[in-house]
Amino acid sequence: QLKLVESGGGLVQPGGSLRLSCAASGFTEDYYAIGWFRQAPGKEREGVSCISSSDGSTYYVESVKGRFTISRDNAKNTVFLQMNSLKPDDSGVYYCAADRWLTVQAMCDMAHSYDGYWGQGTQVTVSS
Secondary structure, X not given: OOEEEEEOOEEXXXXXXXXXXXXXXXXXXXXXXXXXXXXXXXXXXXXXEEEEOOOOOEEEXXXXXXXXXXXXXXXXXXXEEEEOOOOHHHOEEEEEEEEOOOOHXXXXXXXXXXXXXXXXXXXXXXXX
């Protein structure tokens, strides 16, 4: 059973930066799509950025391109999301998820994991 634990959320002013971490344990396969998703009150869950555990290919939703960077440290089984130039619209609960069946883009587009591997979430609030 894969376990995901997010950390790094908090309160930041517009234009600031945060770095989220997703620590994973229990990997049994060579390939997982691992992604960051966010959900604001009253809004649907949205895929933010996803990365392949095998070849490192990445996908970003248009609204975060050039501001967010997803990366992985396979030795530490950790995926990071560096968020720069944060905007109030970036606020929400950020979740980490993993899936063995979806491509990186499909996982982000669908904001879904067929395997159902989700972390507990970390709150990001961008406000002055």
